[in-house]
Amino acid sequence: MLADGDSTMTRARPGGDADAGWLLTLSDIPADREPWAETLCALSNGALGVRGVIEESPAGRATTFLAAVFEQNPIHYHEQLKGFATGTDTRVPVADGTVLELLVDGVSIGSTLWPSTSERVLDLRTGVLTRRSVWDSAYGRIAVTSERVVPFDTDATIATRLTIEALDRPVAIEVRSLLLPSVAGAAQGDDPRIGAAGDGQGLETIVRDAARGLLVQRTRRSGIEVAAAIAHDVTDEPLDIAGGVGTRMVAETAPGHPFRFEKMIAYRWRGGDADRDARGAVARGFTAIVDTQRDALSAFWRDAEVVVDGDDRATLALRLNMFHVFQAASRTGExxxxxxxxxxxxxxxxxxxxxxxxxxxxxxxxxxxxxxxxxxxxxxxxxxxxxxxxxxxxxxxxxxxxxxxxxxxxxxxxxxxxxxxxxxxxxxxxxxxxxxxxxxxxxxxxxxxxxxxxxxxxxxxxxxxxxxxxxxxxxxxxxxxxxxxxxxxxxxxxxxxxxxxxxxxxxxxxxxxxxxxxxxxxxxxxxxxxxxxxxxxxxxxxxxxxxxxxxxxxxxxxxxxxxxxxxxxxxxxxxxxxxxxxxxxxxxxxxxxxxxxxxxxxxxxxxxxxxxxxxxxxxxxxxxxxxxxxxxxxxxxxxxxxxxxxxxxxxxxxxxxxxxxxxxxxxxxxxxxxxxxxxxxxxxxxxxxAGFRPIGGIPHFLPVLPDAWDGYAFTLSWRGSRLHVEVTAEGCGYSLTSGPALTLFHGDTGIMLAPGERRWFGVTAR
Amino acid sequence: MLADGDSTMTRARPGGDADAGWLLTLSDIPADREPWAETLCALSNGALGVRGVIEESPAGRATTFLAAVFEQNPIHYHEQLKGFATGTDTRVPVADGTVLELLVDGVSIGSTLWPSTSERVLDLRTGVLTRRSVWDSAYGRIAVTSERVVPFDTDATIATRLTIEALDRPVAIEVRSLLLPSVAGAAQGDDPRIGAAGDGQGLETIVRDAARGLLVQRTRRSGIEVAAAIAHDVTDEPLDIAGGVGTRMVAETAPGHPFRFEKMIAYRWRGGDADRDARGAVARGFTAIVDTQRDALSAFWRDAEVVVDGDDRATLALRLNMFHVFQAASRTGExxxxxxxxxxxxxxxxxxxxxxxxxxxxxxxxxxxxxxxxxxxxxxxxxxxxxxxxxxxxxxxxxxxxxxxxxxxxxxxxxxxxxxxxxxxxxxxxxxxxxxxxxxxxxxxxxxxxxxxxxxxxxxxxxxxxxxxxxxxxxxxxxxxxxxxxxxxxxxxxxxxxxxxxxxxxxxxxxxxxxxxxxxxxxxxxxxxxxxxxxxxxxxxxxxxxxxxxxxxxxxxxxxxxxxxxxxxxxxxxxxxxxxxxxxxxxxxxxxxxxxxxxxxxxxxxxxxxxxxxxxxxxxxxxxxxxxxxxxxxxxxxxxxxxxxxxxxxxxxxxxxxxxxxxxxxxxxxxxxxxxxxxxxxxxxxxxxAGFRPIGGIPHFLPVLPDAWDGYAFTLSWRGSRLHVEVTAEGCGYSLTSGPALTLFHGDTGIMLAPGERRWFGVTAR
The missing domain is CATH 1.50.10.10 (Glycosyltransferase)
Structure with a gap:
């Protein structure tokens, strides 16, 4: 139940867990549900997207996409008629910089095992995906934590911080942090909703420079050149491996003494140095990147607040959905x-x-x-x-x-x-x-x-x-x-x-x-x-x-x-x-x-x-x-x-x-x-x-409160003003929390809200 | 103008050339119109078809088809929906037995020249296609005449008789009579009315036996095995050439002293010996084959007579068309x-x-x-x-x-x-x-x-x-x-x-x-x-x-x-x-x-x-x-x-x-x-x-005479009887030339024709 005059339900909801509506938590997902979890935990900035994969479980997968990188495949028809589309653009995965090989006593744990426990948490306020998995090795349990963010303020960077900790006893580990060439895209098969009839080939590699952590690849038909690079905040020992490039690190970890490093992955498709971008991200540091990302999301959520009172799961679902839509949109119009x-x-x-x-x-x-x-x-x-x-x-x-x-x-x-x-x-x-x-x-x-x-x-x-x-x-x-x-x-x-x-x-x-x-x-x-x-x-x-x-x-x-x-x-x-x-x-x-x-x-x-x-x-x-x-x-x-x-x-x-x-x-x-x-x-x-309709440029509302809910509220941006709308069993409120005066209709009643003003209607419009 | 009672206009047409309506004559067709002429002069028996190609001008062409031999190609869709056809049958050319290389002083005339004159005559009464071309060589003019028939009474044989004659002076010639492996089918391109999106490959050869003049090939996907063989009535010197087989003959020819031989081409697709069929045709001989073919066509034309009085070209066109339809139909229902x-x-x-x-x-x-x-x-x-x-x-x-x-x-x-x-x-x-x-x-x-x-x-x-x-x-x-x-x-x-x-x-x-x-x-x-x-x-x-x-x-x-x-x-x-x-x-x-x-x-x-x-x-x-x-x-x-x-x-x-x-x-x-x-x-x-309609199993007629014509007549087979219908400016006649009594309607007038009876109506029905 909302107190009259309370314009931010999120904070005020009595007894609520402030995190509940903001954290997507996925625990112990079975292997066959992994692709679903990877989608939900995908991060993007409209130019780049990376699926929520487990870094140390690499398996010929498509993890990373760039909006600008697609193949152009001819469309073949058995009966070709005039004007039929002659070719199709097909977005293809690019080089995969997420891959981590974690070797304990020379055995790569992700290639043969599945983590005994694993949890992903996507924080919608910061944009950080945190994933922690525990692996059972012959030398005891090893915990791997990855934190990942795709900054909105860069063209195409993935910032990650990785933490590896032996939980039972000291263990010597070898880490190979890799950038692998792209895999082929998915085939359509009998389901027209999936991919395309591709040629079963990924991009072709034209430059491989282990010293710079750089891989330049090109799509085979559309001729789009994409450079990918990785950089780390630890001393590198360059690796030249499996068609890709990487870095080898050898470390000790013991309970309470994790091995931690930052890995930055950068892409370029209009020329320029991807490796410089990656090194720049290392210089900037993971913490600074997260701070900036949090600010950007705070600004978004201020204009895009949404909360359902009495249905935390609906609140979370709405916010998760809005987060995904927000991060999917291009920042540049390209x-x-x-x-x-x-x-x-x-x-x-x-x-x-x-x-x-x-x-x-x-x-x-x-x-x-x-x-x-x-x-x-x-x-x-x-x-x-x-x-x-x-x-x-x-x-x-x-x-x-x-x-x-x-x-x-x-x-x-x-x-x-x-x-x-x-x-x-x-x-x-x-x-x-x-x-x-x-x-x-x-x-x-x-x-x-x-x-x-x-x-x-x-x-x-x-x-x-x-x-x-x-x-x-x-x-x-x-x-x-x-x-x-x-x-x-x-x-x-x-x-x-x-x-x-x-x-x-x-x-x-x-x-x-x-x-x-x-x-x-x-x-x-x-x-x-x-x-x-x-x-x-x-x-x-x-x-x-x-x-x-x-x-x-x-x-x-x-x-x-x-x-x-x-x-x-x-x-x-x-x-x-x-x-x-x-x-x-x-x-x-x-x-x-x-x-x-x-x-x-x-x-x-x-x-x-x-x-x-x-x-x-x-x-x-x-x-x-x-x-x-x-x-x-x-x-x-x-x-x-x-x-x-x-x-x-x-x-x-x-x-x-x-x-x-x-x-x-x-x-x-x-x-x-x-x-x-x-x-x-x-x-x-x-x-x-809420019955919102823009009629003649003026917002009209006609709110109803679903039986299952105690109330709901949301914020709209309209002509430079920020309007907060709340609906409860007692009625509806309209608050202008920012910007110039705004005219709106509650049912047939037109009102003009002055800056900062709030109007309350004791009944819903229907 | 028809005399009353005359039931066979063809013979009776006064002043007419008895051949005019029966011979398709094509003279001096330019090279770019050749494919049209080849179609018009194609011969078939419903199981096999061979285009009217010039034997000594071989050029990677599709000449011969078997109704039973087709490829099965998968159909690829860029957007595949449920129930879409998954594959297509595509008829493909089979091995080409028509090919003749005629060498004068070691130069194959057909590969570089075009005949100075050439004429094809397709006789619709005998089913024989006769083609005569004259080639200008450094040793004077060489005439090549081929006569070809595709017997209705064999599964799949092409019988040919070839005559080569030096017209100006004695010349030594070398003849290579070949059977070449199949070429790839035509590609569809942008015209959906043509072929199919094939794979650009012909059949694969599995047996090549020059001594037997035999080539066994198989379609790549549908797995249909087809044996082709050639045999000649002259002594063979087997050739193993260009993926095919053949026979080499060396001869002299001089004006009035042609070199002549018969070549028989046979196919099998259900097992059995194609080479035995070819040799059997040689033993039977070209003349005997033509005699049988003529008989079969006479029987057809007796039941399928058609003639237009006052329009020889229409008569020829109708007969040519009927000939093609008649020869296209399978004799076996396969x-x-x-x-x-x-x-x-x-x-x-x-x-x-x-x-x-x-x-x-x-x-x-x-x-x-x-x-x-x-x-x-x-x-x-x-x-x-x-x-x-x-x-x-x-x-x-x-x-x-x-x-x-x-x-x-x-x-x-x-x-x-x-x-x-x-x-x-x-x-x-x-x-x-x-x-x-x-x-x-x-x-x-x-x-x-x-x-x-x-x-x-x-x-x-x-x-x-x-x-x-x-x-x-x-x-x-x-x-x-x-x-x-x-x-x-x-x-x-x-x-x-x-x-x-x-x-x-x-x-x-x-x-x-x-x-x-x-x-x-x-x-x-x-x-x-x-x-x-x-x-x-x-x-x-x-x-x-x-x-x-x-x-x-x-x-x-x-x-x-x-x-x-x-x-x-x-x-x-x-x-x-x-x-x-x-x-x-x-x-x-x-x-x-x-x-x-x-x-x-x-x-x-x-x-x-x-x-x-x-x-x-x-x-x-x-x-x-x-x-x-x-x-x-x-x-x-x-x-x-x-x-x-x-x-x-x-x-x-x-x-x-x-x-x-x-x-x-x-x-x-x-x-x-x-x-x-x-x-x-x-x-x-x-x-x-003629307004023919079968209504309730009874033929109804309602004839009109086009202004441009003096008359027309045709024969129908109906319930075991043969009915001859003639239409002139004076009226219409119905004659029962064979079989039991037959009821028919002329307009609204029902009549029953007794065997042999003829009825004349002084006006047309409309």
Whole structure:
């Protein structure tokens, strides 16, 4: 229970353990669950990611990824048709600097044994992963502790401190601290959600310099050169070993007398000296690096506070998820946020709409600088998107690739790939949300307007004025978010989002024209935008077909979805899920069954003028035909369930999203952490339970308190202000803890918070 | 002009050259047109095919194919989804026994020169291809004449007689008659209509025996062993050369003193001695082989006569096409008729619906034994079709592969492959037509009923009783014949053909039950057919949705086709055709544009109860949105055009079909001859101009005489009788030239022809 006026629930929660919501602790994970634990404990800074591997148990594994390092593999088709994607980017593991060989009496303990006890602790406040394992050797127990951090303020460094202690008696040990060449990436096999059909080869080594601890490798086709180096704070005896480089250390350890050293691993991919970076990190020292990292995370958590009163595990899950999303985002705008961030090999390291519809909304409201960097990345691939539009026979504008790293289309199955033209509207939505959250007119003038305009241009080409004279604008042959339905007509999500996109583009043109006339004139000339074109966008938006089923009295996912026979979900044995691994896509396509939220998601993102009864009818129907085989589904269902008063389902889906990786709910966390679902759990809290919607640039709230909880609170960053929202059984509070005055709505009640002001509503809005 | 009572126009045509309609003569073909000529002059017997190559110009070419010899290549997908075809059969060239090296003064003339004159004559009455080339050598002109025949009465033999004559002065020549190992198959490149993504390797040689003229090779993955051998009627000096075997002959030739020898090439793929076959052919001798071949063709032409009065070129084209179809069919039922027969590498040697909907109707009425062999082939792959149904999640019945050699699905692009479930109804149509044409109740009892029942069983699983209570039976997510429209709902062709299929299956059950009760009981038990199941088929057929557009007042190709914007056909530059090579399939899918006849074809095959006005309205509309990028389109449009009185279009499309290869109208005859269009040209004459329809097992005619023609005549085989039909400006005649009495309809007038009787109608029916 919260005391009125208490704005930081975390500290105030009576009887709570201050650490409980901040520490992810994983103890004695069995060997077959290791890959799951490694994903959960992955560290990243958006440029580099390293999985939470046990250093002294090396086994041909992919540990480290760089956002900038990917292979470009040709895609082979048995039946190649015009315009098919010709090649794919595949993120590949880089050289592995985590490896430690620990020899006791000449025997490497990690190569044959499994630790008798092992514990990982990931501290979300400091970003430090601490792992302690105890190994039983012929000379007694040996404890190995590693502390690891991936600094946000360096391009690509992994800082580690390693401590080895004989627990039973004095032991002479030999430590080989290694940097090994990259291994080959994962093969796809029969699961399209994993990697790619690679060639089974890693990068080729072009320089190996043991004295400098340096390994320079190059991807075989994309020709990306990546230098990796290690450096230590102990005297080195260079090793030239197993294709890699390393350092050999010989030491004594006894109970109470550990052997400790720091190891710094650095990467470069744009030239420059990786070994200098590694030595620089050694000079800086592990403690100083951790201090800086802690400061950066403190700043983040100040703007991104979240706590659930009465559910410590939910608090931890939310924070873990937000931590992962926060660390996955590029600091420089050079890379997007991949489906699995930099935590694993799933989906080849590709960016999808996940970035804009799931990840960006959280960052726009908690770390807007990172949201902007995500849009900077998209903007940097705009020329590739223009080329992609031409490939798909669209004579103007830009069409972003459904899945990509460098920008070109990497989807080899267009029915559930390129057919998802909604990617353009999703990116436009993100531009609009970032703009609403920040009022960053510079971005709009420099990049945002061009993104909106070029992406809007596909809609008039893709759709058409109905030939039956109905006046409708229709779009045939697309695929919406629900990938169990493909190449259909007038997908409600696509059309609704396109409608919003066209209006946003038109309105942004008006705004720039008024507020940045010079910038506008330059854009208008460069992109040849005419008033007629903008007027056409508005006409199309007004005429957009949004299919409605009069019999069922609900909005229709597309023109035919509701006329298909319903899949017998209850009669399908559990082993047959996810359906995509057990049924031919055509079988799914001809049934009324949804993989994930589709129309339901549009009702959240672009449903502000639709009344709640209509949304509830839609929710009830689509809930009954959705199998949630995608991790992207739960958060949308949770949000709409909250809005339409389906509290139990809201909580059930919230948990699906919040615990997606912590509890490995889709049994594939070992491929990497699900960034979209993780960010989606934040959305389920803020957009769902708290009913947050940015309408006309103003935050609206309509909070509910789930039965299972005593209360919850979170912080939002909005237009330079920090807003703290708390919801309890007694009511809701809104506090402006930083920044200028802010207008918001609690239900239908608009209020303006003065700086430092707090307003309390004795009842929730619903 | 025909004299009344003359039943054999060919002989009687006054002033005609008896050879004109029987000889395909190709003179002085430029080198770049050679592949076209080689296709036109290909010889086959359904088991073996050999292209009309010039023997002394060998150049790493694929000359010879065996229906039984194909590679099995895995299909790789970048995104593999459940149920995707995992491998493909690809017909590969076998060892080439045609090769002749002709050395004049030690120089092989064919390797560096092109003949100064060259002429091929294919005699459709004898099946002999005669080719004569004159080469300019330093020692004067050398004429090479080859005569070649592929006997129908052997498994796989090529019989040749070669004549070499110095035309200017005596010359000493060396002849090396070779059998060279197979070359690699053609690569697909960007044209999905060609070959496959092979591995660039031919078969591997396992035995090479120069003394026996024997080469045994094996396909690398499918492990098919094929023995090839050559034998000559001259004394051999064995050669062991270039991976192959051969014979060296040294001779003198002078003007008037040619050097002549016979070369026999034989193949075996089921064990046995190919060299014995080759030597046996030598013993039999070229002349004897030609005599037998002539007899076989005489028998065929007696039942398959066709002649156009006033258009020799049309007569020749029709006969050439029929010759190719006749020789492409398996004599044993071990293989189907591939899209290109055995004339080239197009479409990997796969069988499609082309066999049953285009080829079989011609053979059922002209060479019913071969039509039966085609169905025997399908029956032999029924287990593979059952497995294919399971792969596509259909729990009962059999689904024939869209494209295959051995029976399993070889299509790597399901939207225009496996989604064409209509293949089952097409095969059922063929069973019904063969049954109608022959009354072969044994076939029905032994194989036909099982084919009909197992294929019918997919429809109740694929479709559903409409959930809106309309009472309709609907089928979602299929692709009809028009491959520019994919994965749509209630394709008219598919539904209409499925309707006919279900009724045919139910009626055949009734018939067997009545006429072959023992056979029926065995089938019913083995296939577990119940009365309820058969009743359900009838109910589904009666309830089948056949979409109709009330506004346009025409039958609709599917639920959405007519609401799509029309492709600007007139505004598309000629270089952009065929559209499939220039536009992404999704661009085509979202437009109202048809690659080929779809609904139009169903109106022919299953349109007997639809009035002509309704057909005409449909014809006019679909003609305006069809681009005929498939060679399968023309014949259907021609037939319906005849029926609805669009005479100019009937003739235009007839010519497209008739001259498809003779004039290389799709510019890809070098990939092989278009069997479907070739047989379709016969259909355009018989089903089109003569209005032939088998209704209730009785031939109906409704002849028209095209303005451009003075008359035409053809012979049909029907239920053991031979019917001769002639159409002139004065009227039509029906003569029963062989067999028992036959009932037929001329328009609405039913007549029974007694054996030998001729009936004349003074006016055409339309």
């Amino acid at each position: 890379a997007g946020v991949a489906a699995k961030g930099l935590t694993g090999e799933g989906y080849e390291g590709h960016c999808f709409w996940d970035s804009e519809i799931f990840v960006l909304p959280m960052l726009a409201c908690t770390a807007p600088r990172l949201a902007r960097a995500m849009l900077d990345y998209r903007f940097s691939t705009l020329d590739a998107a223009r080329a992609n539009a031409r490939t798909l026979d669209l004579d103007a504008g830009a069409l972003f690739a459904w899945r990509t790293i460098a920008g070109h289309e990497c989807s080899a199955h267009y029915p559930s790939g390129s057919a998802q033209y909604h990617i353009n509207a999703d990116i436009a939505f993100a531009v609009g949300l970032y703009d609403a959250a920040t009022g960053d007119l510079n971005f709009l003038a420099e990049k945002g307007a061009e993104l909106l305009i070029e992406t809007a241009r596909i809609w008039p080409l893709l759709g058409h004025d109905a030939i039956d004279g109905s006046g409708e604008f229709r779009i045939h042959g697309v695929t919406g978010p629900d990938e169990y339905t493909a190449l259909i007509d007038n997908n409600w999500y696509t059309n609704r989002m396109a409608q919003a996109h066209l209006r946003l583009a038109a309105n942004s043109v008006d705004r720039l024209r008024a507020e940045r006339p010079d910038a506008w004139r330059a854009i208008a000339v460069r992109l040849a935008v005419t008033d007629e074109e903008v007027a056409r966008w508005r006409m199309i938006a007004d005429a957009m077909r949004l299919p409605y089923d009069e019999t069922l009295d609900i909005d229709a996912q597309d023109d035919s979805f509701l006329s298909k026979p319903r899949w017998d979900i209850a009669g399908t044995p559990p082993r047959k899920f996810p359906l995509l691994l057990h049924y031919h896509p055509m079988t799914l396509y001809r049934h009324q069954v949804a993989k994930q939220a589709d129309l339901v998601h549009a009702l959240i993102l672009a449903g502000d003028d639709i009344d709640r009864d209509r949304k509830r009818r839609a929710f009830d129907h689509y809930a009954s035909v959705t199998v949630h085989d995608s991790t992207l589904s739960a958060c949308a269902f949770s949000i709409l369930a909250s809005e339409v008063g389906r509290g139990d389902e809201a909580m059930r889906h919230f948990r699906e999203a919040a615990f997606v990786d912590l509890e490995d709910r889709h049994r594939n966390t070992h491929h990497g952490a699900h960034m979209a679902a993780m960010a989606g759990s934040w959305q389920a809290l803020v957009w769902g339970f | 293989a189907g008729v591939a899209a290109k027969g055995l004339t080239g590498e197009g479409y990997e040697g796969h069988c499609f619906w082309d066999s049953e909907i285009f080829v079989l109707p011609m053979l059922a009425c002209t060479a019913p034994r071969l039509a039966r062999a085609m169905l025997d082939y399908r029956f032999s792959t029924l287990d593979a079709a059952r497995a294919n149904a399971r792969t596509l999640d259909l729990d009962a019945g059999a689904l024939f592969a869209w494209r295959t050699i051995a029976g399993h699905e070889c299509s790597a692009h399901y939207p225009s492959g496996s989604a064409q479930y209509h293949i089952n109804a097409d095969i059922a149509f063929a069973v019904g037509l063969y049954d109608a044409a022959t009354g072969d109740l044994n076939f029905l009892a032994e194989k036909g009923a099982e084919l009909l029942i197992e294929t019918a069983r997919i429809w109740p699983l694929l479709g559903h009783d409409a959930i809106d209570g309309s009472g309709e039976f609907r089928i979602h997510g299929v692709t009809g014949p028009d491959e520019y429209t994919a994965l749509i709902d209630n394709n008219w062709y598919t539904n209409r053909m499925a309707q006919a299929h279900l009724r045919l299956a139910a009626n055949s059950v009734d018939r067997l039950r009545a006429e072959r009760p023992d056979a029926w009981r065995a089938i019913a038990v083995r296939l577990a057919v119940t009365d309820e199941e058969v009743a359900r088929w009838r109910m589904i057929a009666d309830a089948m949705r056949l979409p109709y557009d009330e506004t346009l007042d025409i039958d609709a190709q599917d639920d959405s086709f007519l609401s799509k914007p029309r492709w600007d056909i007139a505004g598309t530059p000629p270089r952009k055709f065929p559209l499939l090579l220039h536009y992404h399939p999704m661009t085509l899918y979202r437009h109202q544009v048809a690659k080929q006849a779809d609904l139009v074809h169903a109106l022919i095959l299953a349109g007997d109860d639809i009035d002509r006005d309704r057909k005409r309205r449909a014809f006019d509309h679909y003609a305006s949105v069809t681009v005929h990028d498939s060679t399968l389109s023309a014949c259907a449009f021609s037939i319906l055009a005849s029926e609805v009185g669009r005479g100019d279009e009937a003739m235009r499309h007839f010519r497209e079909a008739a001259f498809v290869d003779l004039e290389d109208r799709h510019r890809n005859t070098h990939h092989g001859a278009h069997m479907a269009a070739m047989a379709g040209s016969w259909q355009a004459l018989v089903w089109g101009f």
